[in-house]
Structure formats: structure tokens, C-alpha cells
Amino acid sequence: MAYRETEKMRQRKAEARQRIVQRTYQCVEEGGFRSARVTRIAGLAGVATGTIYRHFESREDLFAEIFRLATQREVDKVAEALATPGNAAERLERALRQFAERALKGPMMAWSLIAEPVDPKVEEERLAYRKAYANLFEKAIREGIEEGCIPDQDARQSSTCLVGAIAESLVGPLSPTQTSQPACATTDNHDSLVNSIIRFCMQGLTGARR
Incomplete structure (x- = not known):
């Protein structure tokens, strides 16, 4: 039987x-x-x-699934921020702030998703999700160009630059050598760090001093 x-x-x-x-x-x-x-x-x-x-099938397959699960949560949060009221520039600023603030609140997971050396299979997932962020930003930039709140530009290239800028600017602060410091040595600077990152990104995107 x-x-x-x-x-x-x-x-x-x-x-x-x-x-x-x-x-x-x-x-x-x-x-x-x-x-x-x-x-x-x-x-x-x-x-x-x-x-x-x-x-x-392997440890790498398990890690790839964890990476997909964790990163999809973050992508969804960015998408939620981009769906809030306001013009496209305001929504983009909100989404970038959401990205940075959530990363700094969960630094070890954020470090793992953004910068920790990983196996090739997990690195493939990292590239796929960077593209997912870029696609969301590109759509918002195109909307901003149509609304007139964002200057005409290559929306696809600009979206890629946004993803690179915000991820790279968080690598140092999220590094385990930094997050192992006492809480008082790191949390006090989070607001100023996030504001600095957002100011740089939005000035580059809109050309307006903030």
C-alpha cells in the first residue's frame, strides 16, 4: 500500500x-x-x-528565505509611506525617513540586510530588493515630475542613486562596531543623522536647499 x-x-x-x-x-x-x-x-x-x-536544501536557501521575509517587511513600510497624502516630494521624504529610522531602531537586522557579507544566494536577494526599493522610488519621482514638485530628470537613474545613497550612509552607523557602543552614545545622534541623510537625498533630487 x-x-x-x-x-x-x-x-x-x-x-x-x-x-x-x-x-x-x-x-x-x-x-x-x-x-x-x-x-x-x-x-x-x-x-x-x-x-x-x-x-x-541548504543553509544558504534558509538564509535567502529569511532575507526575503525581513526585507519584504521593509519594502512594504516604504510602500506605505509612499501611499500617504501629500505631493510626491513629501511622500518620498517620508519614505526615506521611514527607511532610515526603522534601520536605526533595528540596527543588527538592518546591517544584515544592507551590508553584512553574505553567501552569493543571499546577495542575489539583496540585489533584487534594492531593485524593489528603486522601482518604488522611480514611480514616485515620475509622479513628482508630472506634478511639478520634482525637476525633470532620469527617474530610473535618480531612484537608483537614492537607494545607494541612503544604504551607504547607514553602513557606518549600523556597523556592529558602532552599535555595540552604549545606547546613550548612539541614540542621541539618530535624529541629526536621519535629518542629514534626508536633506542630502532631497536636495539632490529636487535641487532645493533645505
Whole structure:
């Protein structure tokens, strides 16, 4: 008689997979991808190491899924900011601020998503999501050009520049060597840092001094 998987077994497998994802996310959030060792993840998830490889072909596949999950949350937040009331320039400023402020509130995860050295499969995801951000910004820039609040320009190129500028400007502040400093040494400067980043981006985009 052929083996047939029961609904109860499928549910148990789905629950085990979800625990693996949740605990891997936790490890990355606490210490980056470098701290997410398979043995540690298995222990936290309450499964055998081999169980992880029954759900994911490799460690890199698991990390790629965590990267997609974490970054999609951030892309969605940027999209929400771009959908708020106001002209395109105002909405873009809001979205850039959202990006920077969320990164600084969760520095280890943000570092992992933006700059931590990762395996090629995860790096492919990083490039894909940079493009996702750029596509959102490009649409808003085109809307701003039509509205007249943003000067005529190559919207695609400008959107790529925005993504590069904001990501690169956060690399230093998000670096684990910086975020390991006492909270009082870092949080006091967050507002001025975010304002500086936004001012640079918006001046470059609109040509207006802020």
C-alpha cells in the first residue's frame, strides 16, 4: 500500500518549518547571519539538525528565505509611506525617513540586510530588493515630475542613486562596531543623522536647499 501523508503529519511539518524560520530570524536579528549556525537554530527550534535540511536544501536557501521575509517587511513600510497624502516630494521624504529610522531602531537586522557579507544566494536577494526599493522610488519621482514638485530628470537613474545613497550612509552607523557602543552614545545622534541623510537625498533630487 502506498504511503499517504496524513493531514496531522503535514501540519506538524508546517509547524516545524515555521519554528525553524522564526528561530533563524531571531538569530539574525540578534547577531546577524554569522551567528545563525544550523546547530543553534535546530536547538532553538526544538528539531534535529537533519530536519532543517528536509525543509531547506541548504543553509544558504534558509538564509535567502529569511532575507526575503525581513526585507519584504521593509519594502512594504516604504510602500506605505509612499501611499500617504501629500505631493510626491513629501511622500518620498517620508519614505526615506521611514527607511532610515526603522534601520536605526533595528540596527543588527538592518546591517544584515544592507551590508553584512553574505553567501552569493543571499546577495542575489539583496540585489533584487534594492531593485524593489528603486522601482518604488522611480514611480514616485515620475509622479513628482508630472506634478511639478520634482525637476525633470532620469527617474530610473535618480531612484537608483537614492537607494545607494541612503544604504551607504547607514553602513557606518549600523556597523556592529558602532552599535555595540552604549545606547546613550548612539541614540542621541539618530535624529541629526536621519535629518542629514534626508536633506542630502532631497536636495539632490529636487535641487532645493533645505
